[in-house]
Amino acid sequence: MAGISFTRRAGLAAGSAIATAALIGARGSAAQGAPVKVGELNSYARMAAFSVPYRNAIQLAVDGINRAGGVMGGRPLEFVFRDDGSTPGDAVRVAEDLLTREGCAFLAGTFLSNVGLAVSDLANQRKKLFLATEPLTDALTMAQGNRYTWRLRPSTYMQTRMLTEAARGRTTRRWAIVAPNYEYGQSAAANFKRLITASIPGAEIVAEQYPALGRVDAGATVGALAQARPDGIFNVLFGPDLTAFVREGNTRGLFERRFVLSMLTGEPEYLIPLGDETPEGWIVTGYPWEQITDGPHKAYIDAYRARFNDTPRKGSLLGYVTAQVVANLLNKANSLDSEVLVEAFKDLRTDTVVGNVTMRALDQQGTMGTWVGETVLRGRQGAMRNARYADGADYLFPEAEVRAARRG
Incomplete structure (x- = not known):
């Protein structure tokens, strides 16, 4: 592959003013005055592989934004970072502290789905x-x-749909599901059951395994799946659970001659630990950063590598886009009033390093996409091949379904 670029969005090749400032250090008048504080809470201890690169990239973008003049007519942008404890109760306490003691205008972040729901409920209150x-x-x-x-990253429905549509035309009918036993895994499994028959008529689920997050019994899980003799596997495990599952599955031959769809596995956070144990030919969502040739995106990658002496992760990209979207929101709203900010977010379009990202007013879901491709071993490291960027705008929930769900 020569490289991945966004030719469909050639008009964005120059990037936004925010992106340009952050990437090349363009200088207007440096931001002055009272900072605009955003309270960012995340699983920095438990999910460090994703969240630490995410935090690094936010800071990279913010430094560039502030060198170029800041936000809201010249105020510096500041993210106040806190660990959310990876539990709903801890996260709510941290969020309260960010809003009250730290004086943050609003909140951003979280990693685990159950934590995100708890902070969402607090934000509503x-x-x-x-x-x-x-x-x-x-x-x-x-x-x-x-x-x-509001949510920036593509949801479980969106990413599951990307994967199931990539399976269209296959004859794989007997499927097993393995997913972590909490909100994210359950949601992904429910979406898979709903969507797979649209791509493969007659598909059926013959086995389901839901190990506790962070405590997978890989031997028992792999054994149960093998006993069901599926033709295909839908995997939602990530982090150390994924590594243990793949190692045991490779040892027992679980993946031989089986078609696998796997959420998130193509992200560097999870491919790097797999190393030469990476199974080949899985269809995954991920981030093949080393194949990016698009101008603003490539400039961001180069800036990140120069600043942190490390390769970017999917978390890095999300963090960078987060800062771009937040800066654009603040400039449009020109206010820290919650109601004004909410109105400004409706259908807000931001030119980011991955192209246009729109915050759809109907369900408050962003159109940021991700990459879909196949796993492959290159030397002793896993990578993606045949990757394409799937625009989130093409995978949103149908409008009628959103209206029915949110009415309830």
Whole structure:
């Protein structure tokens, strides 16, 4: 592959003023005055592989934005970072602290879906904006959606649909599901059951395994799946659970001659730990950063590598886009009033390093996409091949379904 570029959006090749400032250090008048504080809480300890690069990229973008003049006519932008404890109770306490003691104008972040839902509920109670950047559960913007909660990253429905549509034309009919036993995994499994028959008529689920998050018994899980003799596997495990599952599955031959669809596995956060144990030929969502040739996106990658002496992760990209969207929101609203910010978010279009991202007013879901491709071993490291960028705008929930869910 020569490289991945966004030719469909050639008009964005120059990038936005925010992107240009952050990437090349363009200088207007440096931002001055009282900072605009955004309270960012995330699973920095438990999910460090994703969240630390995410935080790094936010800071990279913010530094560039402030060198170029800041936001809202010249005020510096500041993210106040806190660990959310990876539990709903801890996260709510941290969020309260960010809003009260730290004086943050609004909230952003969270990683785990159950944590994101808890902070969303707090935001609704406090009537404070919350930009959920990473939690993927559909409930966040559907059945439990509220006026003050918006999500940037593609949801479980969107990413599951990307994968099931990639399976169209296959004859794989007997499917097994393995997913972590909490909101995100359950949501992904429910979407898969709903969507797979549209791509493969006659598909059926013959086995389901839901290990506790972070405590997978890989031997028992792999054994149960093998016993069901599926033709295909839909995998939602990530992090250390994924590594343990793949190692045991490779040892027992679980993946031989089986078609696998796997959420998130193509992200560097999870491919790097797999190393030479990466199974080949899985259809995955991920981030093949080393294949990016698009101008603004490539410039961001180069800037990140120079600043942190490391390769970018999917979390890095999400963090960078988060800062771009937040800056654009503040400039449009030109106010820190929650109601003004909410109105400004409706159908807000931001030119980011991945192209246009729109915050759809109907369900408050962003159109940021991700990459879909196949796993492959290159030397002793896993990578993606035949990757394409799937625009989130093409995978949103149908409008009638959103209206019905949010009415309830």
